[in-house]
Structure formats: structure tokens, C-alpha cells
Amino acid sequence: METKTIGVAVLGCGAVAQRRHLPEYAANKNAKIEGIFDLNQERAAELAERYDCKVYHSLEEAIGDPAVDAVSVCVPNAYHAEYTIKALNAGKHVLVEKPMATSLEESAKIMEAWRKSGKVLMPDHNQRLVPAYKKAHELLQEGIIGDLLFFQCNFKHSGPEGWSIANSNDTWFFKEDQAGFGVMGDLGVHKVDLIRFLTNSEIKSVFAEELTLDKKFPNGEMINMDDNAICMFTMENGLPGIMHFSWTNYGGKEDNGSIIYGTKGVMKIYGDYEDDIVVEMRDGVQIKYSVGKISTNANQLKSGVIDEFVAAITEQRKPIVTGFDGHQALAVVIAAGESSKKGQWVDIQY
Ligand SMILES: NC(=O)c1ccc[n+]([C@@H]2O[C@H](COP(=O)([O-])OP(=O)(O)OC[C@H]3O[C@@H](n4cnc5c(N)ncnc54)[C@H](O)[C@@H]3O)[C@@H](O)[C@H]2O)c1
Incomplete structure (x- = not known):
């Protein structure tokens, strides 16, 4: 047809x-x-x-x-x-x-x-379509590292001002009325969705610290949104984890990696290894997967x-x-902002 x-x-x-x-x-x-x-x-x-x-x-x-x-x-x-x-x-x-x-x-x-x-x-x-995260999803479903114990995810680059078409600190990404959120809504929302996908569980609660460390408007004043966010999460299935999102990773190499800890071993995705996924088993055996790299701002790959x-x-x-996933991820970003303001754990209101 x-x-x-x-x-x-x-x-x-x-x-x-x-x-x-x-x-x-x-x-x-x-x-x-x-x-x-x-x-x-x-x-x-x-x-x-x-x-x-x-x-x-x-x-x-x-x-x-x-x-x-x-x-x-x-x-x-x-x-x-x-x-x-x-x-x-x-x-x-x-x-x-x-x-x-x-x-x-x-x-x-x-x-x-x-x-x-x-x-x-x-x-x-x-991120659900990125080769190593797709593969990680498959491997985790198969139970390669046993029962999950903890996750640690990063998404850190040098900021959106060099990416946006404005190519300056005058970008809408730094304006609250147009962006709504800082790095938590820009990069955090990706990893929040990813962990829901990898673990088949919703996020139950969050404790977040949102910081403005370095990003400035063209007039030199600090922006009034987060350029870094540090989060602790508890999933509805009880799994705990931490994430760090940053627009101030000026080191040149983006960090878009995740580590998942399980009862049988540890899975490192887009970490420091040459291979895209390395599973380090409890007995010292390493299983490596080369399935495809992840896009960076400097090196765009087909999404x-x-x-x-x-x-x-x-x-x-x-x-x-789907739209449902978009809603769930947004709810977590909003709860993280609330937690940071209150200085306490917040249950996600979906
Ligand atoms: N999925 C991802 O990984 C990813 C990556 C980058 C950006 N984004 C998202 O894509 C969206 C756009 O970001 P970008 O990086 O292309 O920004 P950008 O600044 O490069 O471009 C924004 C464009 O929108 C135009 N514009 C502004 N307001 C408009 C309006 N009301 N109606 C019509 N056009 C308007 C501007 O003239 C400009 O051409 C944002 O929501 C951003 O979060 C997603």
C-alpha cells in the first residue's frame, strides 16, 4: 500500500x-x-x-x-x-x-x-531515541544488572547562548517570560523523561537546589533563573537517584551520561569509556556496547x-x-522549582 x-x-x-x-x-x-x-x-x-x-x-x-x-x-x-x-x-x-x-x-x-x-x-x-539509551532500556528490561538500586544522571554543557540563533546572551533562553525555566526546564526535563522511560516508573518526589552561578544578561547582571540544578529523586517504585544539570560546564566536552547501579552490576552510559555502554559486573567482567554516539551542541547527529x-x-x-509523557516531565520540573524555593522535599502533583 x-x-x-x-x-x-x-x-x-x-x-x-x-x-x-x-x-x-x-x-x-x-x-x-x-x-x-x-x-x-x-x-x-x-x-x-x-x-x-x-x-x-x-x-x-x-x-x-x-x-x-x-x-x-x-x-x-x-x-x-x-x-x-x-x-x-x-x-x-x-x-x-x-x-x-x-x-x-x-x-x-x-x-x-x-x-x-x-x-x-x-x-x-x-533522549528516548538516542542509540545507547534505547539499548540501555532494552538491557535493563532484560535485568542485566539485576534489581535497580540507584541512578545518577548528568546533562551539562556550556549554555544555550551559543546554540540559539541569537548567538549571544540576549537569547530568549535567559528571559523568564519566554523560557519559563532555566537549565531545569531546558536540560533537566530531558533526563526526567529518560529516567521514567528507563525504569518504567514515575517520579514520586524531588528535593532540588537551583542555583545561578554564572550566566549574565548582556548588561552584566546575573540572569534570574537557574543555570545549575542539583536534584535528588525518589521514584514511585522506591528507586532513589540524583541528577545534575548545568549550563556552566565550560570544559569543552558535554556530559550527557548516566550511571545505573543494580544488585548484579553497574551500567555506565555515555560515560568516560570509549564504548557507549559499559556494564561492569560484580565479578569484574566488563560487557561493552558500541551502538552510536549522542548529539552534542557542537556535533549534531540525526535525532x-x-x-x-x-x-x-x-x-x-x-x-x-506522547503528550502524557510531556505532561509528567513538566510536572517534575515544576516541583523541582518549588522544592528549591521551599528547601524541602516536594511530592510531584501531576
Ligand atoms: N529537543 C531538544 O533537544 C532541543 C534542543 C534545542 C532547543 N529545543 C527547544 O526548541 C525550541 C526553540 O529553541 P531554539 O534553540 O530553536 O531557539 P532559537 O532562539 O534558536 O530560535 C527561536 C526562533 O523562534 C522565533 N520566534 C520567537 N518567538 C516566536 C513566535 N511567537 N512565533 C514564531 N516564531 C517565533 C525566533 O525568531 C527564532 O527564529 C525551544 O522550546 C527549545 O527549548 C529543544
Whole structure:
């Protein structure tokens, strides 16, 4: 049977659209980029020429285009809910960047629009598609390290200002009204989703310390959001763990690694070894897996997110990560902020 080509509109065409969404749609034989919308119309026009598609002049024009079956929402976080809800209500499938929204109220409204629409809603928690994390999920299900005892995850790089299209400290990532969260919502949300995926359990409670150590606005004043977050978690299945997220890892090499401790051994994923996963068994035996590297800001690899989104639409199935997962991860980010303010453990309100 011939697969229908999915018409796509990309909403917001900054760094993530240019480095992942646009090239990965262009390479997907079941997708066709119909058009691009960005508040910066010059940027949209340049990219529309490169990708041989239309320039839309408003969100309404983009989601009103009958050739469009699906949209990618790649605008700053504060606009995710508005764009996602309007696109779902217009009958479009939505791939929304993370975090899915900036409040639980917004996220609940997204979930309501999603349920009513019957469309695919996929938040871009791309760590589930990263080769070593996919493999780790499989190995953990098989019980390679026995019963899980503890986890330790990191996501640390030198900050979003060099990544964002603004390429300066004047980026929206540092503005609370557009970002909603600092590093916890930017990097933390990825690992929160990942640990839910790896352990098949929800996070029950969090104790977090969110810090602003070094990031500054162009005028030299410190930003008023976290550039580091240190978290302790307890999962609903009782598993404890810690995570550190940082925008001040100026060492050159990004740290996106995780260590999972079990009764039979320890699994190190994207750690200091050459191999992507090394399982150190209790008796000293090492089992190594070379399955594929992880993207860094400096070295972009195919995320696989667009292929998964398009496949979920054409195959009429759930994607590997759904609107429900986006909501759960957001709830943990919000609870971490509350814990840091109160200085105490907080149970997650989903
Ligand atoms: N999944 C990931 O790993 C990942 C990685 C990077 C960024 N992101 C997310 O992608 C989103 C975009 O980030 P980015 O790095 O591309 O930012 P960016 O600053 O590089 O680009 C943002 C773009 O949005 C446009 N824009 C701003 N407000 C708009 C609006 N209201 N309507 C239309 N266009 C608007 C800007 O002109 C700019 O072109 C964010 O939510 C971010 O968290 C996700």
C-alpha cells in the first residue's frame, strides 16, 4: 500500500528547526515541508527558499493551510501551549519542542485539546531515541544488572547562548517570560523523561537546589533563573537517584551520561569509556556496547525524532513519547522549582 505524504509546517525556524526539524523532514520520504512561519520573516523567507516551500505570515495562515497535516512547534517555550492547542484544534498532528508548556494549567489544556483532536501529539524528548539509551532500556528490561538500586544522571554543557540563533546572551533562553525555566526546564526535563522511560516508573518526589552561578544578561547582571540544578529523586517504585544539570560546564566536552547501579552490576552510559555502554559486573567482567554516539551542541547527529513522528502518523500508532509523557516531565520540573524555593522535599502533583 502506498503511504500518504505528510504535509508539514515548521513554526519557528531558529536553531532546533534548522539543525534538526527541517533537514530531517527534508530527508524523510514520507514528509513534505509545505511552509515555514517565524516572527522573523526574513529568516523564514531565506529558509523557505532553501527548502523550496511557502512562507506563512501568521500562525493562523500556517495551520489554515489544507496542505498541512502536521506541524513542528519550534518557538520559545512560552508559546508552546498556544501554538500546540491552536494546531490541534485546527486538526493538525503536533510535534512540540520541550518543555511541552510552562505551567501545568497550560499542559492540562494541551492534553484536553489532544484528546478531543484524536491527532498525534509528540513532545521532543529525544533522549528516548538516542542509540545507547534505547539499548540501555532494552538491557535493563532484560535485568542485566539485576534489581535497580540507584541512578545518577548528568546533562551539562556550556549554555544555550551559543546554540540559539541569537548567538549571544540576549537569547530568549535567559528571559523568564519566554523560557519559563532555566537549565531545569531546558536540560533537566530531558533526563526526567529518560529516567521514567528507563525504569518504567514515575517520579514520586524531588528535593532540588537551583542555583545561578554564572550566566549574565548582556548588561552584566546575573540572569534570574537557574543555570545549575542539583536534584535528588525518589521514584514511585522506591528507586532513589540524583541528577545534575548545568549550563556552566565550560570544559569543552558535554556530559550527557548516566550511571545505573543494580544488585548484579553497574551500567555506565555515555560515560568516560570509549564504548557507549559499559556494564561492569560484580565479578569484574566488563560487557561493552558500541551502538552510536549522542548529539552534542557542537556535533549534531540525526535525532530520529522526525522519523518517529512521521511514522506514528502514517502508521496510525502512538509515538515513543506522547503528550502524557510531556505532561509528567513538566510536572517534575515544576516541583523541582518549588522544592528549591521551599528547601524541602516536594511530592510531584501531576
Ligand atoms: N529537543 C531538544 O533537544 C532541543 C534542543 C534545542 C532547543 N529545543 C527547544 O526548541 C525550541 C526553540 O529553541 P531554539 O534553540 O530553536 O531557539 P532559537 O532562539 O534558536 O530560535 C527561536 C526562533 O523562534 C522565533 N520566534 C520567537 N518567538 C516566536 C513566535 N511567537 N512565533 C514564531 N516564531 C517565533 C525566533 O525568531 C527564532 O527564529 C525551544 O522550546 C527549545 O527549548 C529543544
